[in-house]
Amino acid sequence: MILNVDLASEVPIYQQLRDRIVEAIADGVLTEGSALPATRALAADFGINFHTVNKAYDLLRQQGLIRLNRKTGAVVTPTVADSPFRAQWTARARTLLAEAVAKGLSADEVVTTCRSVLESFAPPQPQDTP
Amino acid sequence: MILNVDLASEVPIYQQLRDRIVEAIADGVLTEGSALPATRALAADFGINFHTVNKAYDLLRQQGLIRLNRKTGAVVTPTVADSPFRAQWTARARTLLAEAVAKGLSADEVVTTCRSVLESFAPPQPQDTP
DNA sequence: GGTTTGTTCTATAACTTATAGAGTATAGGC
DNA sequence: GCCTATACTCTATAAGTTATAGAACAAACC
Numbered sequence: 001m002i003l004n005v006d007l008a009s010e011v012p013i014y015q016q017l018r019d020r021i022v023e024a025i026a027d028g029v030l031t032e033g034s035a036l037p038a039t040r041a042l043a044a045d046f047g048i049n050f051h052t053v054n055k056a057y058d059l060l061r062q063q064g065l066i067r068l069n070r071k072t073g074a075v076v077t078p079t080v081a082d083s084p085f086r087a088q089w090t091a092r093a094r095t096l097l098a099e100a101v102a103k104g105l106s107a108d109e110v111v112t113t114c115r116s117v118l119e120s121f122a123p124p125q126p127q128d129t130p
Numbered sequence: 131m132i133l134n135v136d137l138a139s140e141v142p143i144y145q146q147l148r149d150r151i152v153e154a155i156a157d158g159v160l161t162e163g164s165a166l167p168a169t170r171a172l173a174a175d176f177g178i179n180f181h182t183v184n185k186a187y188d189l190l191r192q193q194g195l196i197r198l199n200r201k202t203g204a205v206v207t208p209t210v211a212d213s214p215f216r217a218q219w220t221a222r223a224r225t226l227l228a229e230a231v232a233k234g235l236s237a238d239e240v241v242t243t244c245r246s247v248l249e250s251f252a253p254p255q256p257q258d259t260p
Numbered sequence: 261g262g263t264t265t266g267t268t269c270t271a272t273a274a275c276t277t278a279t280a281g282a283g284t285a286t287a288g289g290c
Numbered sequence: 291g292c293c294t295a296t297a298c299t300c301t302a303t304a305a306g307t308t309a310t311a312g313a314a315c316a317a318a319c320c
Contacts, residue, residue, distance in 0.1 A: 012308060019225045026228035038265060049310045054266085065232055071265055071318040081233040086243075089230055094247050095149045096226055098156035100219055102195055103211040107248040113216075114244050117224050118237040142277060168297065179279050184298075200286045200298070 005046055013048060017056035025065060025076060026121045036066065036074035135176055143178060147186035155195060155206060156251045166196065166204035 003020040005013060024030045036042070039057060043050035057074050060066045067077045081089075100110045133150040135143060154160045166172075169187060173180035187204050190196045197207045211219075230240045 014308080019228075022232050023225065023228040026231035040265080051311080052309060055308090057266090063233075068266065069318085070267090070316075073265065079233050081230070081235050085233060086235075089226075089233075090243055090247065093226060093244060095153060096219075096223060097244060097247050098149075098153040098251065100211070101156035101248065101251050102152050103193075103209050103215060103219075105211050105216075107245070107251070110248060111241065111245055113220055114223060114227060115237070115241055117220065117227050118231065118240060121228065121231050121237070144277080170297065180297085181280080182278060185277090198298080201288090201296075203297080 007046070007048070013046075014052050014055040014059070017042075017053065018059045021056070021060060022065065028121070030076050032076055032078045034076045035072065036076070038073050137176070137178070143176075144182050144185040144189070147172075147183065148189045151186070151190060152195065158251070160206050162206055162208045164206045165202070166206070168203050 003017065003024070005016045005020060007013065009016065021030065021036065030036070036057070037045070039053040040050045043053045057066065057068060060074075061068055064079050065076065066074045068074050097110060101107070133147065133154070135146045135150065137143065139146065151160065151166065160166070166187070167175070169183040170180045173183045176183075187196065187198060190204075191198055194209045195206065196204045198204050227240060230243075231237070
């Protein structure tokens with residue numbers, strides 16, 4: 001798993017880590033049951049402090065995307081989008097979509113962009129294709 | 131114009147203000163040439179410091195959505211989504227969309243939600259409908 | 261028992277958020 | 291032309307956030 005984190009960015013490192021892991025889950029790179037690297041190992045990889053990785057993992061745990069175990073480490077868990085999540089997600093989407101529209105993009109352009117991003121996710125897990 | 135800002139939220143006030151104004155522009159509540167309230171007046175409305183409003187306006191100016199003048203105040207300007215904006219917007223959309231997919235929403239559900247949010251924007255300016 | 265892993269605690273420097281007051285520029289009235 | 295109202299601009303400051311750091315603890319596993 002390759003997580004692209006920019007240490008020079010103004011976006012907090014723990015947030016970038018969280019975002020990249022969420023994207024990896026959406027991508028299907030990380031599937032249910034996949035183990036994430038140990039906090040100390042991942043921190044060493046990026047040359048950052050393990051507390052920073054800890055914070056990213058903690059956000060993911062709060063969101064219900066991973067489970068943390070003493071020895072097992074962080075494991076991706078199956079999740080269901082509940083009603084509060086949907087409402088909060090829609091509110092955030094509203095802001096992002098508004099930004100595109102305010103900058104003059106048409107609704108169709110925006111939908112097309114979203115669809116193409118979504119298509120780049122989750123390559124259907126290899127099934128028997130006779 | 132009613133801007134719904136939550137002073138108790140963990141989201142910075144200036145960011146909420148910016149987001150609500152962007153949404154008002156997308157909504158068509160604020161159109162090209164519309165004047166925003168004066169910083170001190172808006173600050174007084176919310177019972178916050180005018181510097182905080184200033185920061186929100188400054189973000190909008192950096193994004194090219196409004197223009198600031200000494201006596202005229204803040205005015206909504208026509209904008210065009212350039213290539214860097216599109217790229218950066220798509221990257222942000224990727225993170226948000228990934229979150230929905232990671233939480234188990236289907237691509238279709240997500241597209242439908244986006245489309246319905248987009249439809250709630252920009253009631254097409256009243257034209258002659260014979 | 262020792263290793264590996266997450267968890268917790270305290271501490272600290274640099275940056276961000278929000279507030280505050282004084283200063284400066286411009287439009288319009290006298 | 292000068293004055294005043296208005297609102298942007300600069301500097302300062304307190305509180306909170308981000309990232310780092312070291313030390314220690316707890317549980318699972320070999």
